[in-house]
Ligand SMILES: O=C(O)CCC(=O)C(=O)O
């Protein structure tokens with residue numbers, strides 16, 4: 001938490017325990033057919049631009065996707081910690097699974113939309129077994145001092161950063177790349193978002 005407050009981003013290896021990882025990987029496999037091409041822009045203002053963003057996504061629904069209950073509770077805990085120690089006033093979240101097929105990338109961007117600014121913390125969990133140097137698909141973080149940091153999408157690794165201030169990109173992946181990506185929100189949006197009870 002301190003690290004996030006200080007650096008705007010934090011990388012935590014082995015964040016996902018084995019049981020949670022297994023559940024997510026199995027869920028991913030079962031739903032891969034249902035993924036759709038990701039767009040850019042906020043909910044009702046979506047555009048498909050494969051030159052900018054090459055991933056396929058599957059939006060999650062806490063009520064429907066009960067096999068992921070252990071993940072939802074992990075997200076609840078994270079929100080609780082942020083609110084308690086960083087006074088962020090987080091009140092909801094939205095998450096999707098993401099699949100970057102070979103060659104897929106995402107150009108440099110911020111995770112806040114022009115007409116919607118409630119995404120506060122971006123949170124990504126990587127699910128890629130045996131990711132090797134040369135497989136590409138790194139998350140590139142643009143730091144304040146002008147340098148960039150390359151983060152490999154290693155299995156069980158979690159990256160969190162402040163959605164409004166950390167520009168980032170996904171470099172072209174040389175093999176299929178799997179992740180769970182979400183945003184902790186300060187105010188509820190309308191769709192694909194769940195308030196805490
Ligand atoms: O998967 C990643 O490493 C980053 C994904 C991303 O930037 C996004 O979905 O907005």
Ligand SMILES: [Fe+2]
Pocket residue numbers: 109110111168
């Ligand atoms: Fe992003």
